[in-house]
Amino acid sequence: MKKLNPDFMYLKDMYNDDYYPRFLVDKVKDCIVEVVEFLEKEEYEDLEEVQEKLDEMTEKINDLQEEFDENDSE
Template identity: 40%
Template sequence: MDKFDDQYMLLEQLYEDSFYPDFLVDKLKYLLEDFINYLETNPKNQAEVEDKIYELIMNVNNFQYEFLDNDSEFDNLARECLLRDLEYILHWFHFPIDVEKVRSTREWD
């Protein structure tokens, strides 16, 4: 499997906005990097990748209150940025997974 695009800036829009604390964006970025590493190193089928995406989203859910505790919010902009990056990652690795389907499984408020 190919390596991920090393020129792509994950969560760039969140890093550029001071509303989102960098240390929390770093945690989200780590989850995406872990997902990328999974795609780079493991043979998989679409169902396995969808399960891994679900796991990623459940982990993201754990950060919602941490954002609030730091005078921020995991709001629509942050969600859209994360999903846009996830869509790019899936496209890069040639997985035809509908991000809208992924969106429907999320538990974000």
């Protein structure tokens, strides 16, 4: 199973931009890392399972919109 380099910098541009609150970028990163770890566990033949996980991640990130708005970001 291929794995992402453990030193990979997620969302580097968002972390380097003060417009985005760091604690919210951390939440987005956590959503992404969850999917990466899921994908690295095994080879998935059931692409629906993978799609469900990706959809779940997208919904979690979208649910952060209000928090971004409240912190003068988007």
